[in-house]
Amino acid sequence: xxxxxxxxxxxxxxxxxxxxSEQETREEIRKIMKDIESPLREIITILQVIHHARDIEQxxxxxxxxxxxxxxxxxxFDRLDKIVPAGQYxxxxxxxxxxxxxxxxxxxxxxxxxxxxxxxxxxxxxxxxANDKANIHLDLEDYLIGLLNLATELSRYxxxxxTLGDYQKPLQISRFVAELNAGFRLLNLKNDSLxxxxxxLKYDVKKIEEVVYxxxxxxxxxxxVQPINEEPDN
Amino acid sequence: MYKSKAKNKRSKYxxxxxxxxxxxxxxxxxxxxxxxxxYGKTLDDKHDRYERIVKLSRDITIESKRIxxxxxxxxxxxxxxxxxxxxxxxxRLQTVIDTQLKAVALELKDQDSYQxxxxxxAGLQExxxxxxxxxxxxxETVKNWKTMDGLFRYESEEKQPVSLVFPHVDFILGLADFTxxxxxxxxxxxxxxxxxxxxxxxxxxxxxxxxFLGLMAPGYKELSRKAYVLRQSLTKMELVCYNIRIRxxxxxxxxxxxxxxxxxxxxxxxxxxx
Numbered sequence: 001x002x003x004x005x006x007x008x009x010x011x012x013x014x015x016x017x018x019x020x021s022e023q024e025t026r027e028e029i030r031k032i033m034k035d036i037e038s039p040l041r042e043i044i045t046i047l048q049v050i051h052h053a054r055d056i057e058q059x060x061x062x063x064x065x066x067x068x069x070x071x072x073x074x075x076x077f078d079r080l081d082k083i084v085p086a087g088q089y090x091x092x093x094x095x096x097x098x099x100x101x102x103x104x105x106x107x108x109x110x111x112x113x114x115x116x117x118x119x120x121x122x123x124x125x126x127x128x129x130a131n132d133k134a135n136i137h138l139d140l141e142d143y144l145i146g147l148l149n150l151a152t153e154l155s156r157y158x159x160x161x162x163t164l165g166d167y168q169k170p171l172q173i174s175r176f177v178a179e180l181n182a183g184f185r186l187l188n189l190k191n192d193s194l195x196x197x198x199x200x201l202k203y204d205v206k207k208i209e210e211v212v213y214x215x216x217x218x219x220x221x222x223x224x225v226q227p228i229n230e231e232p233d234n
Numbered sequence: 235m236y237k238s239k240a241k242n243k244r245s246k247y248x249x250x251x252x253x254x255x256x257x258x259x260x261x262x263x264x265x266x267x268x269x270x271x272x273y274g275k276t277l278d279d280k281h282d283r284y285e286r287i288v289k290l291s292r293d294i295t296i297e298s299k300r301i302x303x304x305x306x307x308x309x310x311x312x313x314x315x316x317x318x319x320x321x322x323x324x325x326r327l328q329t330v331i332d333t334q335l336k337a338v339a340l341e342l343k344d345q346d347s348y349q350x351x352x353x354x355x356a357g358l359q360e361x362x363x364x365x366x367x368x369x370x371x372x373x374e375t376v377k378n379w380k381t382m383d384g385l386f387r388y389e390s391e392e393k394q395p396v397s398l399v400f401p402h403v404d405f406i407l408g409l410a411d412f413t414x415x416x417x418x419x420x421x422x423x424x425x426x427x428x429x430x431x432x433x434x435x436x437x438x439x440x441x442x443x444x445x446f447l448g449l450m451a452p453g454y455k456e457l458s459r460k461a462y463v464l465r466q467s468l469t470k471m472e473l474v475c476y477n478i479r480i481r482x483x484x485x486x487x488x489x490x491x492x493x494x495x496x497x498x499x500x501x502x503x504x505x506x507x508x
Binding site: 006007008010011012014015016018019023087088089090091117118120121140141144174175178179180182183184186187188189190 | 256257260264265266267269270271273274276277278280281346347348349351375376378379380399402403405406409438441442444445446448449450451452453454
């Protein structure tokens, strides 16, 4: 009989070592992700100002502060780049996928507020600090899901802009999201999470269109400075 | 807001006019559309590659299963025939390494293999199963991960070294499947009255089970599922050994199998009542 006793030493011990070293890497990544998720929350909070302040100065200050907070995020991704082994981004990416998607939508929101244009993938990667890195990069699908998250945020922004008396903003948002929607229609999506998230885009589009419709049948869109004169909501 | 929503319902046709207007005014060189065309290409590339690898993986699975089936037929006392079968199995395994697995490796060249790991893990595990079964029948032992990893070294057309990323966990999962084949072999052996082999096989699987019991691998669901199946196989094999001992002297050896199978059927029936 051969020595089956060798099986444990020859086969399972190396595997246990493999598992252990993977766990260590994961632990390191988890630590870094904590340092990325905390500025992430902060940026989300900072940017909420757009829903209750029409004052341009206030919004600008928020954008500036959000951009500064992104510096901490970039430091986090710098560290992440050193931990993730070469060519193994997708082995560990479930640790940062969700946070990355949210960061993408925040970066996209900032660029939308600043210039009114759709952020591209390179710029997003630059803002996140995932560009030109050896072992990490910005995954295309994470970026795209980030854009879809942005549409949800913008549908809320459109509603609140009206409340704040800004009747131009919904029109701008409507154009922007319609373009985004047209863009997504060019993609051949598989039946995956991106596809599911895209399917929800139509609700955001609809919401925004309803706001635009409400404004246009009352002729509010033409006169941005018109005082708030809606029928009272009970 | 509420009132206007009610109004919307009545004259819905005009909701979305703005979006339509925007869509109609989009020209072909709109920067957003240009951007998305680019992304679309990248996504298509990825999906196509994924599908190609899935197909290869399926081919690997089919061929591996056939090789395993072939190897189950070596239960013959004719050494000459046994060697022939093993030789054929080895040759076919080598063909899988040199064609399908190489094709997977070439698809994954310059890619992050883990992105496509789900596409080829099933085929790879099945291959490990067949390979381990073959080397067990030949030498009564299995190769370790390092040796197997060494099988997947190739050269690209530009003479560059390419190797298939072979996650250690796939190896262990394939090995767990392989014990299922040992169980079948054990039953076949029993049917042929080849009781010596049953003890050997049982002992071997017992050691693999010990290895699994000693593992601490949180987060690998697949692993604990397979370890569970492995334990069931082992129980069955231990029952075989038990029956050989206890009734081996009572009835002809080739009839032992029916005894165990009827035991087995009774057990399953019992479980049904709970």
